[in-house]
Amino acid sequence: MLKINNITKTFNPGTVNEVRALQGVSVEIEEGGFVCVLGTNGSGKSTALNAVAGAFIVDEGTIKLDGVDITRWSEHKRAKYIGRVFQNPFSGTAPNMSIQENLALAMKRGKTRGIGWGLPKSLVGDFKRLVKPLNMGLEERLESPMGKLSGGQRQALTLLMSTILKPKLLLLDEHTAALDPKTASKVIDLTQQVIAKDRLTTLMVTHSMQQAVNLGDRIIMMHLGKIAYDFRGEDKKRLKVKDLLTLFDELRRKDNIDPSVAALLEEYYI
Amino acid sequence: MSLLIGSITIGLILALLALGIFISFRIFDFPDITVEGSFTFGASAGAALIVAGVNPLVASLVSFLAGMAAGAITGVIHTRFRINPLLAGILVMTALYSINLHVMGKSNIPLLSETTVFTWIENLSNRVSGIDARTIIIGWEVATRDLWLLMFCFLAILMFCCILWWFFKTNIGTAMRATGDNDQMIRALGVNTKWMIIAGIALSNGFVALSGAMLAQYQGFADVQMGIGMMVWGLASVIIGESIINDRSVGMVIAGAVIGSVLFRLLVAIALRWGLNPNDLKIITAVFVFIALILPGLLKYRKRLTLKRGAHA
Ligand SMILES: Nc1ncnc2c1ncn2[C@@H]1O[C@H](COP(=O)(O)OP(=O)(O)OP(=O)(O)O)[C@@H](O)[C@H]1O
Ligand SMILES: [Mg+2]
Numbered sequence: 001m002l003k004i005n006n007i008t009k010t011f012n013p014g015t016v017n018e019v020r021a022l023q024g025v026s027v028e029i030e031e032g033g034f035v036c037v038l039g040t041n042g043s044g045k046s047t048a049l050n051a052v053a054g055a056f057i058v059d060e061g062t063i064k065l066d067g068v069d070i071t072r073w074s075e076h077k078r079a080k081y082i083g084r085v086f087q088n089p090f091s092g093t094a095p096n097m098s099i100q101e102n103l104a105l106a107m108k109r110g111k112t113r114g115i116g117w118g119l120p121k122s123l124v125g126d127f128k129r130l131v132k133p134l135n136m137g138l139e140e141r142l143e144s145p146m147g148k149l150s151g152g153q154r155q156a157l158t159l160l161m162s163t164i165l166k167p168k169l170l171l172l173d174e175h176t177a178a179l180d181p182k183t184a185s186k187v188i189d190l191t192q193q194v195i196a197k198d199r200l201t202t203l204m205v206t207h208s209m210q211q212a213v214n215l216g217d218r219i220i221m222m223h224l225g226k227i228a229y230d231f232r233g234e235d236k237k238r239l240k241v242k243d244l245l246t247l248f249d250e251l252r253r254k255d256n257i258d259p260s261v262a263a264l265l266e267e268y269y270i
Numbered sequence: 271m272s273l274l275i276g277s278i279t280i281g282l283i284l285a286l287l288a289l290g291i292f293i294s295f296r297i298f299d300f301p302d303i304t305v306e307g308s309f310t311f312g313a314s315a316g317a318a319l320i321v322a323g324v325n326p327l328v329a330s331l332v333s334f335l336a337g338m339a340a341g342a343i344t345g346v347i348h349t350r351f352r353i354n355p356l357l358a359g360i361l362v363m364t365a366l367y368s369i370n371l372h373v374m375g376k377s378n379i380p381l382l383s384e385t386t387v388f389t390w391i392e393n394l395s396n397r398v399s400g401i402d403a404r405t406i407i408i409g410w411e412v413a414t415r416d417l418w419l420l421m422f423c424f425l426a427i428l429m430f431c432c433i434l435w436w437f438f439k440t441n442i443g444t445a446m447r448a449t450g451d452n453d454q455m456i457r458a459l460g461v462n463t464k465w466m467i468i469a470g471i472a473l474s475n476g477f478v479a480l481s482g483a484m485l486a487q488y489q490g491f492a493d494v495q496m497g498i499g500m501m502v503w504g505l506a507s508v509i510i511g512e513s514i515i516n517d518r519s520v521g522m523v524i525a526g527a528v529i530g531s532v533l534f535r536l537l538v539a540i541a542l543r544w545g546l547n548p549n550d551l552k553i554i555t556a557v558f559v560f561i562a563l564i565l566p567g568l569l570k571y572r573k574r575l576t577l578k579r580g581a582h583a
Binding site for chain 1: 437439440441442443444445447448451452454455456457458459460461462463518
């Protein structure tokens with residue numbers, strides 16, 4: 001389904017601000033896979049998702065979606081196959097447009113937009129039906145501007161918008177991180193329902209190990225622009241929050257030691 | 271009274287300019303100074319074509335397209351070469367100054383003896399109501415011909431407003447509005463935002479150029495200087511309209527821009543009548559727009575102050 005082969009990305013190459021954000025990431029996700037991505041701050045999780053979404057073109061490596069090489073495709077072209085929810089609840093919706101206009105925009109994801117009416121009356125009924133299960137009372141407020149809604153409501157709608165047309169791949173980048181715990185758990189429930197209903201192939205970045213343990217069928221842990229651990233199948237099912245914490249500590253301890261010294265030590269002791 | 275009618279007519283013609291500024295400034299949040307060049311570009315192209323014997327409607331249409339081309343260039347400079355909006359506009363505006371001189375061949379083209387769109391309306395008025403007919407409205411006597419011109423401009427503007435409103439409600443128009451509102455979001459929904467900006471700024475300058483072409487025909491000449499200060503003028507119109515019509519829906523903002531343009535022109539006419547030095551017009555417009563831009567912030571600040579005082583008391 002998604003096949004990432006040895007991608008690298010360096011920001012500001014050749015300057016003092018050079019950051020090697022991705023240093024050869026390879027991963028393959030099968031159809032219907034639900035992968036949680038963990039990792040320390042700055043380990044390259046967002047960069048990896050952005051590389052897949054096409055926010056920038058990777059320096060090296062290839063990205064294939066459903067057998068098609070999309071490495072050099074522009075962001076808007078990839079959007080036809082990829083649904084996204086961002087960390088910032090303000091990023092996924094247009095604040096000065098109504099809820100129904102936002103939904104209508106999402107109904108046209110990746111399609112040509114001509115001079116047909118942007119918000120056909122026939123769609124409004126569908127929108128009401130789609131929004132009702134969110135249990136936020138939004139079905140009565142379809143005409144109010146998006147900017148008047150809370151972060152949680154906007155994030156729930158962004159989730160709905162990114163999946164209103166079934167995407168081949170769903171990218172979630174810490175989409176509950178900016179929400180209060182109660183709203184976050186509600187959005188997580190919705191996420192689970194949506195993914196289960198359409199059997200969506202999903203990459204979800206999260207900082208919550210509890211979420212990673214509870215959700216999905218695979219955990220990838222990133223560190224310093226690489227994939228440090230990859231648990232799937234039975235391994236993933238056995239994994240507890242405690243185990244993940246231990247792994248994090250291990251990575252941190254390695255970090256404090258000079259890489260060359262670490263390699264030497266490893267040779268001696270392992 | 272006839273001064274009043276004339277001011278409203280010019281206000282309606284300049285409403286096209288205000289609609290253009292509404293597109294660039296309000297939809298895209300793009301401070302597009304290209305308009306100062308494209309306004310003249312529309313006037314000069316239209317005037318040159320009319321003098322060459324081209325049908326004035328065709329000449330006006332060509333002006334519209336010429337303005338679109340100028341706006342498209344600004345859009346390309348900004349999106350493809352990543353030059354900031356103001357500088358991109360300044361580059362095109364400066365280049366247009368030379369182009370306008372070439373188009374006209376001199377700095378001024380008189381149109382008084384040419385057949386323009388407005389000559390047609392005058393002829394029509396003469397045929398229907400008789401030459402030099404007068405009409406009495408609310409006790410004032412005015413030339414019937416001037417009323418015909420006013421009606422024509424009103425209907426033309428009404429038509430353009432309807433087209434624009436319809437356009438911004440279509441799929442592509444909605445995507446354009448979303449581009450100005452949240453470009454990251456609409457890119458994630460598969461829209462090429464660069465194209466949207468190029469097309470939007472082109473459309474905006476098309477309206478501006480058409481406004482220039484109509485004004486040249488109405489006042490009977492095109493001048494290479496006539497675009498100076500037009501961006502601030504259009505901005506003033508949009509801002510006045512927004513403060514009168516407190517509704518941010520597309521239709522209302524469009525209507526507001528037109529009303530704002532007419533009101534602003536009327537205000538200026540009255541001020542001039544009362545003895546304002548015409549040389550001071552631009553500085554007063556600039557100060558007015560400055561105040562209008564900072565006013566919302568100031569009001570909020572005062573509200574906070576009074577709230578604080580209330581809390582202390
Ligand atoms: N556009 C950019 N320009 C320069 N550096 C960048 C850019 N985007 C990311 N980086 C850098 O790349 C590294 C990886 O960043 P990234 O955002 O992918 O981390 P992350 O794993 O998502 O972290 P977090 O958990 O804090 O979200 C960081 O050092 C970051 O500063
Ligand atoms: Mg991140």
